[in-house]
Amino acid sequence: xxxxxxxxxxxxxxxxxxxxxxxxxxxxxxxxxxxxxxxxxxxxxxxxxxxxxxxxxxxxxxxxxxxxxxxxxxxxxxxxxxxxxxxxxxxxxxxxxxxxxxxxxxxxxxxxxxxxxxxxxxxxxxxxxxxxxxxxxxxxxxxxxxxxxxxxxxxxxxxxxxxxxxxxxxxxxxxxxxxxxxxxxxxxxxxxxxxxxxxxxxxxxxxxxxxxxxxxxxxxxxxxxxxxxxxxxxxxxxxxxxxxxxxxxxxxxxxxxxxxxxxxxxxxxxxxxxxxxxxxxxxxxxxxxxxxxxxxxxxxxxxxxxxxxxxxxxxxxxxxxxxxxxxxxxxxxxxxxxxxxxxxxxxxxxxxxxxxxxxxxxxxxxxxxxxxxxxxxxxxxxxxxxxxxxxxxxxxxxxxxxxxxxxxxxxxxxxxxxxxxxxxxxxxxxxxxxxxxxxxxxxxxxxxxxxxxxxxxxxxxxxxxxxxxxxxxxxxxxxxxxxxxx
Amino acid sequence: xxxxxxxxxxxxxxxxxxxxxxxxxxxxxxxxxxxxxxxxxxxxxxxxxxxxxxxxxxxxxxxxxxxxxxxxxxxxxxxxxxxxxxxxxxxxxxxx
Numbered sequence: 001x002x003x004x005x006x007x008x009x010x011x012x013x014x015x016x017x018x019x020x021x022x023x024x025x026x027x028x029x030x031x032x033x034x035x036x037x038x039x040x041x042x043x044x045x046x047x048x049x050x051x052x053x054x055x056x057x058x059x060x061x062x063x064x065x066x067x068x069x070x071x072x073x074x075x076x077x078x079x080x081x082x083x084x085x086x087x088x089x090x091x092x093x094x095x096x097x098x099x100x101x102x103x104x105x106x107x108x109x110x111x112x113x114x115x116x117x118x119x120x121x122x123x124x125x126x127x128x129x130x131x132x133x134x135x136x137x138x139x140x141x142x143x144x145x146x147x148x149x150x151x152x153x154x155x156x157x158x159x160x161x162x163x164x165x166x167x168x169x170x171x172x173x174x175x176x177x178x179x180x181x182x183x184x185x186x187x188x189x190x191x192x193x194x195x196x197x198x199x200x201x202x203x204x205x206x207x208x209x210x211x212x213x214x215x216x217x218x219x220x221x222x223x224x225x226x227x228x229x230x231x232x233x234x235x236x237x238x239x240x241x242x243x244x245x246x247x248x249x250x251x252x253x254x255x256x257x258x259x260x261x262x263x264x265x266x267x268x269x270x271x272x273x274x275x276x277x278x279x280x281x282x283x284x285x286x287x288x289x290x291x292x293x294x295x296x297x298x299x300x301x302x303x304x305x306x307x308x309x310x311x312x313x314x315x316x317x318x319x320x321x322x323x324x325x326x327x328x329x330x331x332x333x334x335x336x337x338x339x340x341x342x343x344x345x346x347x348x349x350x351x352x353x354x355x356x357x358x359x360x361x362x363x364x365x366x367x368x369x370x371x372x373x374x375x376x377x378x379x380x381x382x383x384x385x386x387x388x389x390x391x392x393x394x395x396x397x398x399x400x401x402x403x404x405x406x407x408x409x410x411x412x413x414x415x416x417x418x419x420x421x422x423x424x425x426x427x428x429x430x431x432x433x434x435x436x437x438x439x440x441x442x443x444x445x446x447x448x449x450x451x452x453x454x455x456x457x458x459x460x461x462x463x464x465x466x467x468x469x470x471x472x473x474x475x476x477x478x479x480x481x482x483x484x485x486x
Numbered sequence: 487x488x489x490x491x492x493x494x495x496x497x498x499x500x501x502x503x504x505x506x507x508x509x510x511x512x513x514x515x516x517x518x519x520x521x522x523x524x525x526x527x528x529x530x531x532x533x534x535x536x537x538x539x540x541x542x543x544x545x546x547x548x549x550x551x552x553x554x555x556x557x558x559x560x561x562x563x564x565x566x567x568x569x570x571x572x573x574x575x576x577x578x579x580x581x582x
Binding site: 097098099101193194195208209234237238240300303305306307309310317321324325326327328329331335336337338339340341342343344346347348350352355356358359360361362363364366372373375376377378379380381382383385417418421432433434458 | 489494497498499500501502503504505509512513516517519520521523524525526527528530532535536537538539540541542543545547548549550559562563564565566567568569575577578579580
C-alpha cells in the first residue's frame with residue numbers, strides 16, 4: 001500500500017482501524033527517507049530511533065483507546081525548532097554542535113498530541129534566504145526537478161513533504177518562508193496570524209515578523225495540525241491569549257457569498273506570464289464556486305520589500321548578537337582576547353548572507369541613521385498595514401500570486417541579493433501587517449508547480465483554510481506527486 | 487548610496503564580525519546596493535504616521551510577575567559551552 005500518498009485524515013483513520021501500526025507507518029517513511037534523502041538533502045538530522053520509540057508509544061495509546069486524531073502520525077520539524085536532546089542547527093555552522101536542552105512549544109505540543117518526529121529539516125541559514133542555498137548543509141533539491149531550488153527558507157520542509165518523505169512538516173515564515181517554498185514544490189502552507197502560534201524555542205530571526213506554521217499537501221492536513229500548535233503560551237511574550245477554533249471542523253464553511261479581493265498591485269508587477277494565467281484561472285474557479293471577486297487596491301504594498309529589508313535585518317542584527325562563542329555555538333580556536341573570540345567565532349560561524357543581513361541591520365540602527373532607515377520603515381509599515389485594514393473592510397479575503405515565477409535554477413540568483421529578495425515581493429506584506437496567509441497549488445508551468453496566495457484578516461485562519469479546502473475540493477493539484485517520488 | 491571600505495569595516499566591527507579582504511569587497515558592493523534599494527522608502531509620505539510598535543493594533547508586550555519560574559539546570563545548559571569551569575563560562579583573560 002502507498003501509505004505516503006494518503007492524507008493525514010486517512011492515515012489517522014487507518015491507524016484507528018489498525019490497518020497498520022504507527023511503527024509500520026513510521027518505518028515506511030524512514031525507508032523512503034533512507035533511499036531519497038541523500039539526493040534531495042531535505043533533512044539535516046534524521047531521528048529514526050526516537051521516531052520508532054514515539055511510534056510504539058502511539059501504538060500503545062491507540063490500543064488503549066486514548067489516541068487523538070494526530071496520534072501516530074509522522075512529522076518533520078524545521079531545524080529552527082528546538083527539540084530536547086536533539087541537534088538543532090538552524091542551518092548554520094554556528095549551531096552545528098548545538099544539542100537543544102529543551103523543547104520548543106510547537107515540538108512539545110505536537111509530541112503531546114502523539115505525533116512522531118522523523119527528523120529536522122534543512123533550511124536557509126537562520127531562515128535568511130529564499131532558495132535554501134544559504135544552508136551550511138548544502139542546498140535542498142526541488143523534488144520536481146533536482147536542478148531547481150525548492151524555495152526557502154523552509155525549503156527542506158517543503159521538499160520532504162512534496163516528495164512524500166513526511167506527511168507534514170513544520171515551517172516558519174518571516175517574509176514568505178512557508179508560502180514561497182510551498183508554492184515552488186506544489187504543496188499547501190499556512191502562516192498564521194502573528195502571535196497565534198508560540199515561538200518559544202523557535203530560533204529568532206526578526207521578532208516582529210516571525211511566525212510558525214504548517215506545510216502539508218492539503219489545507220485539510222494543515223487545519224488538523226494548526227489546531228494542535230495554535231494557542232496561548234505564557235513563555236512567548238508575543239503569544240496572544242485567544243480561543244483556538246477547531247479548524248478542521250470549520251473546513252466546510254461554504255465559499256458562496258465570500259468576498260475575495262483581487263489585490264491590484266499584485267497583478268501589476270513582476271509576475272511572469274504562465275503564473276499570471278494560472279492565478280487568473282483560480283479567480284474563475286472561485287467565481288464558479290459562488291464567491292464574489294472584487295478589485296481592491298493597497299497602494300503602499302509595492303514598498304513592502306524595501307520596508308522588510310530594513311526591519312528584518314535590524315531585528316536580526318539584534319537577535320543574532322546572542323551568538324558570541326561563549327555560552328553555546330561555534331567558538332574559534334585560540335582566541336587572543338575577548339574581542340578576537342567574538343569576532344572570529346561569529347565570522348567563522350555565520351555564512352555570507354547572514355553576515356550581510358547582520359551588517360545591514362547594524363548600519364540602519366547605528367547612530368545618525370536610525371531615523372532615516374528603521375524609524376522610517378516602521379512608519380511605512382503602518383501605511384501598509386492600514387492599506388490591508390481598509391481592504392478588509394470591503395472583502396473577506398485577498399488573493400494574488402505567491403511567487404513571481406516557478407522554481408528557478410540552483411545558483412541562478414545566489415550572487416545577487418536584490419534579485420533574490422524580490423522573490424518575496426508578494427509574501428512580505430502579510431508579515432509586515434501580522435496577517436495570516438497561505439499558499440496552495442494552482443497548476444503547473446511546464447513540469448513545475450505554481451502556487452496561489454490567500455491572505456486573511458487577523459485571526460482569519462479558519463476562513464483561509466475553508467476557502468483553500470473548497471478550491472481543493474474541485475481541483476487535484478495538491479494531490480500530484482513528482483514522478484520520481486511516486 | 488555608496489559605502490566606503492572603511493565604513494564597511496567599521497560596521498563589521500560594530501557587529502563583531504571578522505571578515506576577510508575578499509568578503510570586504512563583496513560587502514562594500516552588496517551593502518551599497520541594498521541601501522540604494524531601500525532608499526525608495528524616503529519617497530513615502532509618512533508625515534503624521536506613527537511608527538509601528540506591534541503588528542496587532544492594541545496589543546503590547548506582556549509582562550510577567552517577577553517570580554522564580556525555572557529550576558536550576560545549569561549543567562544541562564552549559565553542556566553546549568566550549569569552556570566551563572565550576573559552573574562558570576570561560577573566556578580569554580579580560581583583566582590583567
